[in-house]
C-alpha cells in the first residue's frame with residue numbers, strides 16, 4: 001500500500017518536473033492543480049473578499065505563488081480569526097542559463113549559437129553534450145494595446161553545448177575551468193550566408209522566429225522575453241529497487257511538489273495554512289517576487305484585514321505562526337564522505353533532513369526543530385540531521401531571508417540528494433512521500 005502511494009507520488013513528481021521547464025511553467029502548473037482542488041485566485045491589484053473555510057492563491061510576476069486555506073471556524077466576529085499561520089516555503093527556480101537579448105551569434109560563418117549567461121550557480125560541465133531547449137515567457141503586443149505575456153516551451157531537441165574533443169584539450173580530465181562566455185553557448189543550427197541580404201534570412205532573430213511560429217504570432221509582436229535553457233531528458237527512477245530519482249530541477253521542485261500535494265490534501269485545524277513558492281532563490285532572493293520581498297507579508301496582512309481585523313491582529317497571529325522552509329539538502333556523497341560533517345550525516349533514504357547552522361543561515365533552533373520532529377513522529381516519517389563541516393561555508397536558503405520580513409518561528413528542512421546544482425540531480429524516491437506526510441501533518445494541526 002505504502003509502495004503504491006510512493007509510486008504514484010513519484011510519477012506525479014516526474015510529470016510535474018517534465019511539464020515545468022521554466023519557473024513560469026512551475027507556477028502555471030501549481031495554479032492548474034490548485035484550481036482543480038477548488039482554490040480561487042486573488043489578484044494583488046484587486047480588493048479581496050475571503051470566506052472562512054475558503055481556499056485561495058496569489059501569483060506575483062508569474063513566477064512566485066502563495067496559496068492559503070482558511071479554517072472553517074475562521075473569524076469574523078471572533079476575538080481572533082484563527083490561531084496563526086502554518087506556512088511551508090520552497091523555491092520555484094533552479095540554476096540554468098538565461099538567454100540574452102539579441103542572442104544569435106555566428107561562428108565560422110555558419111554555426112549559429114545563442115548568447116546566454118548563468119542564472120545561479122550550476123555545475124557548468126553537466127550542461128554539456130546533452131539535448132537542451134528553451135522555455136520561459138515572452139511579452140507580446142496585445143491587439144487592444146498594452147503588453148501581455150505568453151508561456152513558451154520549444155518542446156523539441158533544439159540545442160547542444162558541445163565539449164571540446166579530448167584530443168584538443170588533453171588536460172581536461174585533470175580539471176578544466178569552463179568559461180561561461182567562451183565555452184557555454186549552445187549551438188542552435190547551421191546558417192548559410194545568402195546571396196542577397198534579406199532580413200528573414202538573417203541569423204539575427206532566428207530564435208524569436210522559432211518562438212513566434214510556436215505561438216502562432218508575428219515575430220514583430222514579441223517585444224521581449226524571459227527565456228531560459230532547460231535539460232530535455234526526462235526524470236526517472238533508478239537503482240536496483242528504484243530507490244533513487246535522477247532528474248533535472250529536483251532542487252527544489254521535489255519540495256514544491258511534495259508541498260503542493262501535502263497542502264491540497266490537508267484540512268486546516270486551528271491555523272490558516274499557507275504554501276509559499278518563491279522565485280529567485282538561486283540568485284539571492286532579492287527581487288520583488290523573491291523570499292526577500294514583501295510578498296509573504298503583504299498576503300498575510302491582507303488575509304486578516306479582509307476578514308475585518310486590525311493591524312495589531314497581524315502581529316498576534318504572526319507571533320503564533322510557524323514556517324517550514326523546505327529546500328533540498330546534501331546527502332553524504334559515497335565518493336567523498338570526508339566532505340560531510342563528522343556526526344550529522346544525512347543519507348539518501350534516511351528521511352527528512354533537518355538543517356542546522358551556527359551562523360543562522362538555517363533558522364532551526366531547539367524549539368522549532370523539536371516541533372518538526374514531533375510532526376515527523378506523528379506522521380510516521382523518519383528524520384535525520386544536517387550541519388556543515390565547521391571548516392566549510394555551505395549554502396543558504398529561504399528561511400532566514402523570509403523571516404527577516406515576517407518574523408516567526410521557523411525550521412529549515414530538505415530532502416536528501418546528491419549532485420546539487422548538476423543539470424541532472426540524484427535524489428531519494430522515498431523522500432517525496434515522507435515530505436508529503438510530514439507537511440500534511442503540520443497543516444492539519
Ligand code: CO
Pocket residue numbers: 091251252281327328
Ligand atoms: Co534549493
